[in-house]
Structures are given as structure tokens and as C-alpha cells.
Amino acid sequence: MAKKKEVSQRGAIHYYLQSTSGIVGAVLLLFMIVVSICAAMGWLPHNPLDQNVDNLLHAPSSKFWFGTDDFGRDVFSRTLDGMRRSLTVSITAVSLAAIVGITLGILGGYLGKWFDMVITRVSDVFFAFPAILLALAIVASLGNAWYETSLAIAIVYTPIFIRVARGPVLSVKEMDYIKVSRILGFSSPRILIKHILPNVFAPIVVQIALSLSWAILTESGLSFLGLGTQPPNASLGLMVSDAQPLAAFAWWTLVFPSLFITIVVVGLNLVGDGLRDALDPARRSS
Amino acid sequence: MSLKIADVRKQYKIQATGSLINALNGISVTVEKGQTLGIVGESGCGKSTLARLISGLERTTSGDISWSDQAMTDKARNLFRARRSVVQLVFQDPYSSLNPRQKIGESISEILEVHKLVPAKAIDARVTELLTIVGLADDLKHRYPHQLSGGQRQRVSIARALAAEPQLLILDEPVSALDVSVRAEVMNLLIDLREKFGLTYIFISHDLAMIRYISDVIAVMYLGKIVEFGTWEQIIDRPQHPYTQALIAAMPDHSIIGNPETLSKTLKGEVPDPAHLPTGCSFHVRCPKAVASCMVTGPELIEISPNHLVACTEVER
Numbered sequence: 001m002a003k004k005k006e007v008s009q010r011g012a013i014h015y016y017l018q019s020t021s022g023i024v025g026a027v028l029l030l031f032m033i034v035v036s037i038c039a040a041m042g043w044l045p046h047n048p049l050d051q052n053v054d055n056l057l058h059a060p061s062s063k064f065w066f067g068t069d070d071f072g073r074d075v076f077s078r079t080l081d082g083m084r085r086s087l088t089v090s091i092t093a094v095s096l097a098a099i100v101g102i103t104l105g106i107l108g109g110y111l112g113k114w115f116d117m118v119i120t121r122v123s124d125v126f127f128a129f130p131a132i133l134l135a136l137a138i139v140a141s142l143g144n145a146w147y148e149t150s151l152a153i154a155i156v157y158t159p160i161f162i163r164v165a166r167g168p169v170l171s172v173k174e175m176d177y178i179k180v181s182r183i184l185g186f187s188s189p190r191i192l193i194k195h196i197l198p199n200v201f202a203p204i205v206v207q208i209a210l211s212l213s214w215a216i217l218t219e220s221g222l223s224f225l226g227l228g229t230q231p232p233n234a235s236l237g238l239m240v241s242d243a244q245p246l247a248a249f250a251w252w253t254l255v256f257p258s259l260f261i262t263i264v265v266v267g268l269n270l271v272g273d274g275l276r277d278a279l280d281p282a283r284r285s286s
Numbered sequence: 287m288s289l290k291i292a293d294v295r296k297q298y299k300i301q302a303t304g305s306l307i308n309a310l311n312g313i314s315v316t317v318e319k320g321q322t323l324g325i326v327g328e329s330g331c332g333k334s335t336l337a338r339l340i341s342g343l344e345r346t347t348s349g350d351i352s353w354s355d356q357a358m359t360d361k362a363r364n365l366f367r368a369r370r371s372v373v374q375l376v377f378q379d380p381y382s383s384l385n386p387r388q389k390i391g392e393s394i395s396e397i398l399e400v401h402k403l404v405p406a407k408a409i410d411a412r413v414t415e416l417l418t419i420v421g422l423a424d425d426l427k428h429r430y431p432h433q434l435s436g437g438q439r440q441r442v443s444i445a446r447a448l449a450a451e452p453q454l455l456i457l458d459e460p461v462s463a464l465d466v467s468v469r470a471e472v473m474n475l476l477i478d479l480r481e482k483f484g485l486t487y488i489f490i491s492h493d494l495a496m497i498r499y500i501s502d503v504i505a506v507m508y509l510g511k512i513v514e515f516g517t518w519e520q521i522i523d524r525p526q527h528p529y530t531q532a533l534i535a536a537m538p539d540h541s542i543i544g545n546p547e548t549l550s551k552t553l554k555g556e557v558p559d560p561a562h563l564p565t566g567c568s569f570h571v572r573c574p575k576a577v578a579s580c581m582v583t584g585p586e587l588i589e590i591s592p593n594h595l596v597a598c599t600e601v602e603r
Contacts, residue, residue, distance in 0.1 A: 176383035180443075183341050184397050184450055185370035194396070198387040 015278040022274020028267030032083060032260070039077075039084035046074035048081040048234050057250045067252035069242065078234035079256050083264070085235045089146050089228075090215035093153035098208055100154075101161020106200070108162065109169030110192060120166075123159030131156050131214075132221050139227045149228050153215050164207045168200035175199075202279035209272035213265040220261055236261050287319040287354040289340070289454055289486065294349035296335055296510075305561045309335040311510040312349070314587075317503070319453070322480065322487040324501030324518070326494055326533065330557055332510040333490045337458045340488065341375040353454065370401065374447035378459035380439035384431040390417075390442050391427030397449040412449075419482075420445040421475060437468035441475065448479070456488045461496060473499055494537050498522050503593075506530045509560060509568040512587060516594035526596045528575045529553075567598070575600050 016022050038044065045065070052072030060067040066075035108116040126134065138152035172178065173196060181191045220237025222228035229235030231242075236257045243254035296310040310332045317323040325333045338344045340351055342358065351358045353372050377383040385393060394413045398404050404412045414424045420441040431439055440460060447455060457476065461469040477500060480487060491497050497504055497518070504521040506514040506529065514527040525531045532553045555572045558564050564571050570580035579599065587595040 176377040176379060177385045179343055180375065180377065180383055180446070181385075182343065183370070183373070183375050184400075184446075186396075186400060190400070195385050195388075199385070 012278045016274050019274040019277050021270045022278065025267045025270025025272075025274055028263055029271055032087065032264045032267065035080050036084035036087045039080040044074075044077040044080055046077045048073065048077040049232050050074070057246065057253075059250075060252050066256040067250065069239075069250075069253050070246055075239075075252060075256055078239060079236070079260055082229075082234040082236040082239055082257060083260055085146065085229055085233065086216050086219050086237070086261075087264070089150050089153065089219045090212050092147065092150040093215050093219075094157065094208060094211045096150065096154035097157035097211065098161050098204075101158040102165045102204055104158075105162040105165030106169050106192065106196065109166040110173055110188075110196065116166075119162060123162045126156070126159040132218060135218055135222060136225065136227060139222060144227055144230060146229070149219060149222060152222075153218050156218070157211050157215065160211065161204070161207065164203055165200060168203055169196055172196050172199045202276060205279060206272045206276045209268050209275060213268035213272075216261065216264055216268075287453070287486075289317040289488075290350070290352045290355075291315050291336075291340070292350045292352075294336070294339060294351060295347045296332070296339060296344070297347045300561070307560050308563055309510055309560060310339070311563070313507075313510070313512060314349075315505055315512060315515065317454075317486055317488065319486050320480070320484050321502045322489055322500055324497035324504040325488065325490045325507060326492060326497050326504060327507035328492065328557055330560065331507040333507055334458055335510075336507075337375060337456045337488070337490055340454075341373055341456055342369055343375075370450050371452060373454045373456060374450050374452040375456045375458060376440070376443050376447050376460050378463050380436045380443060380463060381431075383443050384439055386431055388431075389427065390429055390431065390434070393442070394446050394449050397446065401450070403449070403451065416445040416449055417442075419448065419479070421471075435468075436464050437472060440464060440472055444472075444475070444479070448483070452485070454486045454488070456490070458490045459492070460489075462491060462493060469496070476500060494522070494533060506533065509557065509563065511568065511597065512595075513569065513597045514595065515587065520591070520594045524594075526590060526594070526601045527598050528573050528600070529569050532574075 016026075039048075050073060052068065052074075055064065055068050055072045057070055058064050058068040058072070064074050064076065066079060069075055069078070104119050108119040129137075135152045135156045138155055139149055142148040142152060178191060178195055181195050186195075216236075219228055219235070220240065223235040223237030224241040226241070229238050231238065239257035240254060240261070243250075243257070247254040292314050294310055294313045295308075298307040298309055299305075300307060313332075313336060315323065325336065327333050335344075339346050340358070353369075358369055358372065384390075388396075391410075391413050394416055395409050398409050398412055399406075413427060417424060417426060422438060422441050422445070426434065426438065426442075431442070434442065440463075444460075460476070461472050464472060473496065476487070476489075479485060487500070489497065489500050501518050504516065504518050505512045506521065506527065508529050514521060514525065514530045521530060522534060525534050536553075553572050558568065558571060564581075566579075566581045566584050567573070567576075568584070570576040573580065575598075577600065583599065585597045585599045587597045589595050590601060
């Protein structure tokens with residue numbers, strides 16, 4: 001009896017840990033988070049801004065693990081610091097976009113009528129622009145402090161969250177169990193929070209993981225184009241950009257920041273996959 | 287106490303074309319407490335629309351619905367809260383009527399908590415009691431809906447409706463999505479519950495065999511109107527309206543294969559578009575007994591014998 005109970009009460013974490021891609025993704029992401037924390041705490045072998053004229057374009061060695069760039073700065077320390085900056089900007093941006101977008105999307109889908117129409121039309125306008133172009137325009141008008149870059153990316157991704165939250169709400173609110181809840185006399189806030197939200201939660205959480213990876217790419221893209229992080233500060237995108245003329249003879253300046261971008265994006269996508277499987281009770285193979 | 291439905295009409299406007307769909311065209315019927323009204327008709331005849339109107343999911347275009355002389359169509363803000371103890375609805379599809387992320391026990395206890403129907407300490411015991419009443423084991427409480435069979439889910443839906451302590455239960459095709467082997471069990475459960483709690487049922491189905499099994503009185507609907515009303519003996523054994531006759535001829539045990547007499551009574555053609563109702567009697571386009579006057583005058587429901595009402599000019603003669 002007791003054993004049976006335990007099995008059916010296992011939560012999403014249990015099912016998440018049964019998915020290989022989920023575990024791999026989580027490990028990669030955890031690694032990146034630890035790396036960013038180290039950078040934030042200043043636990044780096046070298047100061048990422050320190051220039052060392054004696055060691056220009058030094059190949060990877062025991063002293064400079066990822067080599068040095070054309071200013072003699074340690075690529076390892078700069079990559080870690082860049083990772084921290086990218087993650088900070090992306091997490092801030094996606095949190096903002098998710099909070100605003102999900103709230104508007106769910107309310108729009110549930111309330112319908114003019115409120116929904118306004119929200120849908122406005123997000124359509126935003127969708128009409130390519131993401132990077134819109135982010136560029138916003139950054140250009142706002143400025144390029146990290147929080148301004150975050151805000152720009154948040155504005156670009158809010159319509160995605162509106163759409164991701166609104167669609168499922170539209171179908172879930174027509175389900176019989178929502179009608180039953182109304183007949184049973186439940187209040188609208190209760191129906192929204194207890195009956196609609198849990199049933200649209202899965203695609204939203206997956207979207208958060210995926211958006212984080214896109215946001216990292218967008219931030220890198222902005223920095224690459226010279227509008228995100230400004231030199232001498234390090235950012236993964238900016239490092240890739242700076243490494244362009246050097247790549248032919250100093251591969252390490254390009255490879256390591258690119259590798260980190262790849263790892264974090266792949267990690268976040270795998271986490272998204274794992275979450276998708278774990279959050280759907282019917283998908284669980286029990 | 288009784289449920290009174292008086293001249294209820296419902297129209298839907300199609301946004302794209304602006305045309306009006308006449309879903310219900312003047313339904314009047316009374317159901318006494320403890321009785322079961324069976325509603326039968328083809329898809330699109332308005333039986334589910336009527337269920338939504340009585341349950342309050344939608345508003346009537348005109349007409350009144352009242353329970354023990356208390357109007358249920360007023361525009362009070364807490365409409366559902368107020369009528370929770372009057373009417374509950376059990377849907378056809380046992381797969382979409384339970385929240386997939388809520389355990390069975392929670393979906394029942396939520397009602398008890400929200401409306402404070404039992405003291406907090408007694409909630410668990412009450413959930414067990416309700417599950418037992420519908421013939422389910424107590425340990426299903428901890429399961430999710432997808433771990434249950436269709437029949438079990440439908441029992442949970444019934445238990446959940448009972449938790450709200452309603453007097454009237456609308457059953458919108460409650461067994462038609464279930465395996466044939468499970469249907470009889472659920473039907474018997476419904477009959478038991480009716481006796482035990484003195485419930486009044488509105489049982490909607492397109493299956494005359496199920497309707498006959500559970501109903502005291504039957505209303506036959508066609509295109510948003512009741513065309514015949516009577517006790518089940520009157521409707522099943524002595525159907526008067528050509529449409530009822532056709533429905534009964536289509537019952538499997540009546541239309542023995544190869545019997546030309548019964549086969550000739552089954553209907554030809556489709557139900558007309560409810561946006562453009564035929565003139566006169568809406569059934570005349572498919573009616574085997576239609577005469578010229580049927581295209582002009584729409585018949586009223588006339589009592590042809592005690593409690594047996596028929597809307598057909600040809601029967602009155």
C-alpha cells in the first residue's frame with residue numbers, strides 16, 4: 001500500500017532524471033552556472049582585463065590554459081567572465097519577458113474579446129521584425145549597458161511568451177473540466193491558477209529553456225555587431241568578433257568562446273527536451 | 287419542486303457571415319423532482335445546447351428556466367456559486383472532463399474545500415465516502431486521470447458532481463463514450479444514485495435504448511423543438527410523430543435486417559441547416575407523411591392523450 005502511494009506521488013524531478021538528454025543538458029548547464037559564479041566571485045587565474053605585452057597571442061599552455069589574445073589577455077579568464085556576462089543578460093531578459101509575456105498571454109487567452117485582440121495585434125507587429133534587427137534598434141536607442149541589452153532582448157522575446165502561453169490557454173479553456181469548474185462555482189482566479197496554469201505550464205517551461213539559449217545567441221550577436229558588451233569587457237559574442245582576424249594563426253582565440261556558446265546553447269536545449277518529457281504525466285512511461 | 291423550462295430560445299450569431307443559427311426554437315417542459323427526463327434526437331437538434339443553458343454555461347436568448355420557482359436565468363454575478371447546489375452536469379467525454387494534472391482525490395476535495403461543505407478534518411473521509419458511493423476503491427484518490435479507465439473516470443465525474451450536493455443532475459450522453467460492457471454498470475449506478483439521493487435527472491442521449499432504460503418521461507427533439515413528449519411507454523410503444531417512429535424503427539432490435547416494412551421508415555436525407563429553417567413544420571422535408579399544408583403551418587405541441595404531446599398536424603386528424 002505504502003509503496004504504491006510512493007510511486008504515484010513521484011514528482012517531475014524523478015521523471016526528469018530518467019531522461020538521458022535531460023541529465024546531459026543539466027550537467028552542461030550546471031557547469032556553465034558554476035563557471036559563471038567563479039567568474040562573478042573573481043576566482044579566475046588572471047584578471048580578464050589585464051594586458052600582458054610579453055605574452056601576445058600565446059598558445060594554450062599550463063599558464064594560459066586557453067592561450068592569450070592579441071593584447072596578451074588570458075582567454076580562459078575572459079571566456080569565463082564572458083559566460084557570466086552572457087548568462088546574466090540572458091537570464092534577466094528571459095525572466096522579464098516570461099513574467100510579462102506569460103501574464104499577458106494567459107489573460108488574453110482566458111478573457112478574450114478586445115483585450116486579447118490588442119495583445120495579439122501588438123505582438124504581431126513585433127513578430128514582423130527579425131529578432132536581431134529589433135534588438136539592434138532597441139539597443140541603439142536605449143544604450144548598451146548590460147541592463148539595457150537585457151531590456152532590449154526582453155522586449156523582443158515577450159511576444160514569443162505571449163504566443164506560447166495564449167495558444168494552450170485557448171484550447172484548455174474549452175475543455176470540459178474547465179466548464180465543470182465553472183458549474184461547480186469556482187472563482188475565475190482559482191480556475192486560472194489551479195486548472196488552466198498547470199495545464200499550459202509544460203510548453204511554457206520548455207519555452208523558457210529554449211528562449212534562454214536564443215537570448216544567449218542574441219546577446220552574442222549584439223556584442224559581435226558591437227552593440228552589446230563594450231570593450232575592454234569580455235563577452236562571448238564580442239570575443240568571437242575580436243577573434244575574426246586572428247583565427248587563421250591563433251585558433252584558440254576563436255574556438256574557446258565559440259565552444260562555450262555551443263555548450264550552453266546545447267545544454268539549454270537538452271534541458272528543454274528533458275523538461276518537456278518530465279512535465280507531461282501522460283508521456284511518462286509508467 | 288420541479289424544473290420548469292418555459293419557451294426557451296437560443297440563437298447563435300455566426301461572426302463571419304452574420305447569419306443566425308436557431309439552436310433552440312421554443313422549448314417548454316417541466317420535470318418533477320425525482321423524475322428523469324430523457325431527451326433524444328439526432329446530432330445538432332439542440333439537446334446539448336439545452337444542457338448548457340440549464341447548467342448556466344450559456345444564457346438563453348429568451349425564455350425562462352426555473353427550479354422550484356426560482357429563476358435560474360437571472361443575471362446575478364455569482365450565478366454559478368448560487369446555483370451550485372441546484373444543478374450539476376456530467377459530460378460525455380470522460381477524458382476531457384477531468385483535469386489531467388489533478389489527482390482524483392484533489393478534484394473531489396477541491397469542491398468540499400471551496401464551498402466549505404464539510405469541516406476541514408472530515409474532507410478526506412467524505413472523499414472516500416463519495417468514491418465508495420460511485421463504486422470506486424479508496425486508493426484511486428492518489429491516481430491521475432490518465433491512470434484510470436473510461437468507466438472509472440466517468441464514475442469520478444459523477445462523484446465530483448455529487449460532491450456539490452446538487453438536486454438536479456444533467457447527464458449529457460454520460461455513457462456513449464464508454465465501452466458497451468461498462469455502460470450497463472454506469473447506468474445502474476445512475477439509477478441507484480437517483481433512488482438514494484432523490485435526484486432529478488435530465489438524461490441526454492441519441493440512444494433510445496439507454497433513454498428507455500432510465501427515463502420516466504421522454505422528449506424527442508428535432509431542430510431545436512420538442513416534437514413529441516410522453517412517458518417512455520407512450521414514446522417507445524406508441525410513437526405518434528413520424529420522426530419518433532423513424533427513430534424507433536432505427537433501433538437495432540426493431541429494424542430486423544431485411545424487414546422491408548421497418549426499413550422503409552428509416553429517414554432519408556440530412557437535417558436541414560439551422561440557419562435557414564424550412565417553412566412550416568421543420569420536419570416536412572424529410573417526413574414520409576408530409577402533405578402540402580406542412581410546408582405552410584408549423585404544428586403546435588398538442589396533447590393527444592393524457593401527458594402525451596405531439597407536434598404534428600397529421601396526427602391530430
